[in-house]
Amino acid sequence: MRNFRVYILIFLLMPFIIFAEDGSKLWLRFPNVKNGISSEKIISKGKNPTLEIAKKELMSYWQGQTIELRTDKSLKNLKDGYVIKSNSGKIIISAAKESGLLYGVYHILRLQQTKSDFSHLNITEKPSYDIRILNHWDNLDGTIERGYAGHSLWKWEDLPNKISPRYEEYARVNASIGINSVVLNNVNASPNMLRTDYLQKVKVLADVFRAYGIKVYLSVNFSSPKVIGGLENSDPLHKNVQQWWKEKASEIYNLIPDFGGFLVKANSEGQPGPQDYGRTHADGANMMADILKPHGGIVMWRAFVYSPSKEDRAKQAHLEFVPLDGKFRDNVIIQIKNGPVDFQPREAFNPLFGALKKTSEMVEFQITQEYLGFSNHLVYLAPLFKETLDSDTYSDGKGSTIAKITDGTLRPAQLTAISAVANIGEDTNWTGHHFAQANWYAFGRLAWNHELSAENIADEWIKMTFTDKAAFVNPVKKIMLSSRETAVDYMMPLGLHHIFASGHHYGPEPWGDYKGGRPDWSPVYYHQANAQGIGFDRTKTGSDAVSQYFSPLNTIYGDIETCPENLILWFHHVPWNYKMKDGKTLWEELAFKYDSGVQNVREYQKVWDQMEAYVDPERFTQVQSKLKIQAKDAVWWKDACLLYFQTFSKMPIPYDIERPVHELEDLKKIKLDLKHHN
Known part of the structure; x- marks a missing residue:
């Protein structure tokens, strides 16, 4: 009797139990169809290994109405694309090639997994690239x-x-x-x-x-x-x-x-x-x-x-x-x-x-x-x-x-x-x-x-890889969509580039000057920091890389006033006290960008910790551990770059951002052995 009660309790709790996962299924976490879908609900002609895979995917995972797979040579203008239409209680997937039918099957399985509407399907897909x-x-x-x-x-x-x-x-x-x-x-x-x-x-x-x-x-x-x-x-x-x-x-x-x-x-x-x-x-x-x-x-x-x-x-x-x-x-x-x-x-x-x-x-x-x-x-x-x-x-x-x-x-x-x-x-x-x-x-x-x-891509991926619950999808999507800009901010904002540690490219080394080696593998070659300012002059008075762009970009990039600020140090050697569009000096802007990157990663940690109820323990703790590393690395980048560049700017780090926690000389001593990655 006790065992029976346990089984009943497990059954009632099933919707709330999150089973451990290892990530091996990637975004293909399709729920298996109970007892299998009947083969009569999948209509197709001919025999081909690709077509057999398409049918197998439907037999294993499709939970909807009858599906017909049609090869139609008149659709060859779609290349390996496909057409999906709802028609009299069934869905018809048509394509000129069997590979197109397979892609169409994955499309409707994606729609099923993201809980999309199937009632009036009229989809035509042609790939952007061959x-x-x-x-x-x-x-x-x-x-x-x-x-x-x-x-x-x-x-x-x-x-x-x-x-x-x-x-x-x-x-x-x-x-x-x-x-x-x-x-x-x-x-x-x-x-x-x-x-x-x-x-x-x-x-x-x-x-x-x-x-x-x-x-x-x-x-x-x-x-x-x-x-x-x-x-x-x-x-x-x-x-x-x-x-x-x-x-x-x-x-x-x-x-x-x-x-x-x-x-x-x-x-x-x-x-x-x-x-x-x-x-x-x-x-x-x-x-x-x-x-x-x-x-x-x-x-x-x-x-x-x-x-x-x-x-x-x-x-x-x-x-x-x-x-x-x-x-x-x-x-x-x-x-x-x-x-x-x-x-x-x-x-x-x-x-x-x-x-x-x-x-x-x-x-x-x-x-x-x-x-x-x-x-x-x-x-x-x-x-x-x-x-x-x-x-x-x-x-x-x-x-x-x-x-x-x-x-x-x-x-x-x-x-x-x-x-x-x-x-x-x-x-x-x-x-x-x-x-x-x-x-x-x-x-x-x-x-x-x-x-x-x-x-849209992030939305699909989150729903397929984790859960479709809005309380998870929306905050995690915000993390994803801002994460690239966050990384730019804590690594190399405003157009800075290639100031990584040599060889393995992990972590900052803006002081790297490989004397006797190739200058174009050296961070100082790219940031050009000195007492006057920072950035690589690619204008007409510099390397003139701007001339390789078509008009009006060559003019826009070549003028410090019109150059997009997120590329200003890519195209210009900018004085430390240059006034940016928001009124800050370049030095202040640089400092605030680095700090913003650090604070954003800290925010990601807080948001992820609130997601624990929606994710299996394995993946939750693994992502949590990675975010800890990222947060430490962001501070490492911020301190290394600001303390080093400050030796040229001679200007104080703005007082309303987080203080450095490292000493520059200690940071310069860090030498990671990451040869196994290359």
Whole structure:
């Protein structure tokens, strides 16, 4: 009798019990359908591995009315998009491709999970980009460059014989947000990636991913013909080099008929490239494009190029690539980082966007938080992604946004693409921080539809990942939407950039001056602080980087009075006592920004602590612990930067902000050993 009462009590309390979770399901926490949905409620014709997955997802999780899945070739203008309509008591999902049907199924499961209305569905979805790609910076030894979620998912030593169940889980998660392409390995590529034994391992992954609509790409080392092919050199204009690549491409496509192509980092940060032989980026990219073309493959050629020189690093990609405009094959896409330096918390957008009038361009974002506190800081990146995509370059007149330049709206392109560096590792929760999952999700959703708002994406993700209760959703959404600006404030406000500790990029080191090393890896190169002021002069009297922007931006950025204040130290060397728009001096504004960042993280801690009733204990305590680290780090940043810059400004830290708790000399002694992250 006692046991019976216990069971009754548990049954009555079920709606209020929160079970422990480890984050491994990400946003796919669909409740299983009781006793399974009857197969009669799912109507489809034909048999295809992708279609079978779509049906399986519905059988497992759909709780609504009958669904019909239709392939309709007349919808090919939607590419791998779909149409969802309510019709006489059933829902019809139509698409030209089976992958479109799968995406449509995930769409209605998302609607179900976020408790949306199904009564009058009339949805048409066409992806913003053809190629929606994750770049993994994973190495063959299992380490991940700039990875903060454990070792690589890819177990090269086990492949091709042993297949981890996480490979299919990974493919499913990507398909749920429309990601359809994956670069498996680091852009600092090992030539060994192209060895036959590794290609056979890659084939296994491609076979797993295919049913989920995902193509595999590889980063390749430009010196591969010499290093693993035994040739004298890797000169792209030499016939034997071209023949080596041609034979290698045939080998790959025999194994993987739908192989996507190559991603190339060349002549940057010591990587080999065509310039080693007096050739241009176009020579190198076109050689590869020609050998891939018969197979339908593409080359994504990175524009992240800079070398030790007296020229402003922010100008170098533009200087190298603009003279080559129009010289690239039509299956070459130039992959351009969102900013001209390197994935900073805030950068001016890259002036190369729009400058290449006759060459396809694609954006490269960084999901992994190399410069944003690794997997310790809660920083929701959709606002950063949106800031870039919505930036108006004025390249073709007003309204020439980066989104419209890269998605084919403004300039018709054979293929359009968008990419981001993944933050995924073998950690149970995939990304190291439960909230870092939102950045993977946000990239996928924006790659599918760049017109979505950061707020809408956060709303979806919170409801799918945690709960749909408004008392949780609304305050947590406020944290997420403000978190990027908060990080900018406590790290590098007003356009400051790249003042991190060297090598690992965790924590502040504004005093870093790598004498004898490369000046453009040194924080003092970027902030230029002296007795007169602070900031990098990129005006006509400085490096003249402003001239790389189209009118009127070159004038707006070049004038200290009209330059947006959130970029003022990016473009100007500003006197300490310069009056900002709110009446504060620059020094005071800097101090208040740093303090605001610290106070905001403290507020996040308070808000999160109030969420305990809505979250399982595991994830609640893990996020709580991360916020403690973030709060300490924010104070570390604030004290390090203000105390150091005060040695130049000679001005008091405003008395109505929190006092420093560290001594500058103690902060200078901090040396973290984070080699395992690289």
